[in-house]
Amino acid sequence: MKDQVQQLEYVDPSSLDDTTIIKISEPGQVSRLSSNNNFTNQISKVSQKVSDFWERLPGNIVNFYHEYKFLIISFTLLVVVVNALKILLAVTGAINSIPLASTIFELIGLSYVIWIIFRYFLKSNTQQEVVNEIDSLKSQIPEEDAEKGRRGDEI
Structure with missing residues (x-):
């Protein structure tokens, strides 16, 4: 038997792509596999989709x-x-937690109610002013709306 001598092939590393993987299966045989191309294609597709999303976002909003x-x-x-x-x-709640503050506010409210009663409801001439004010407010409401409201019809 004659020994067969196989000549090894020299591959210049500068001629290979960055994405090329060199796999040696048997001595003397060199094969190239480009498995990173698929990965970079997926990355570029995802980055394109993200870029499109950010471009359309203001219009979508x-x-x-x-x-x-x-x-x-x-x-x-x-x-x-x-x-x-x-x-x-x-x-x-904070005001109520202050001692005497709630009592003071109640006294202020009670005094205001008493002032309104004395001012508008004890004297006959001021009562007439209140009645005239209420009548003027009634006159500002359109008559047909008031009739519909009394009958229960929809406006």
Whole structure:
């Protein structure tokens, strides 16, 4: 038997791509596998999708706002009112915890009610002023709306 001598092939590393993997299966045979190309293609596709998403985001937000404008405004107002009530209750609780503060505010409210009674309801001429003011407010309401309200019809 004659020994067969295989000539080794020289591969210049500078001629290979960055994504090329060299695998030696048998002595003297060199094969190239390009497994990183698929990975880089997937990365470029994902990065393109992310880039497209960020490009379209402002337009999508504007379209969403125009489509659901009433709901967004209603929800925002609801959140603002709930937070305002929480703050108001917290301030009221803080004032109530101060000694004598709640008693002083009750006295101020009671004195204001007494002043209104003395000012508008004890003298006949001031009572007439109140009646005239109520009549002028009634005259500002359209008559047909008042009739519909009395009959129970829808406005």
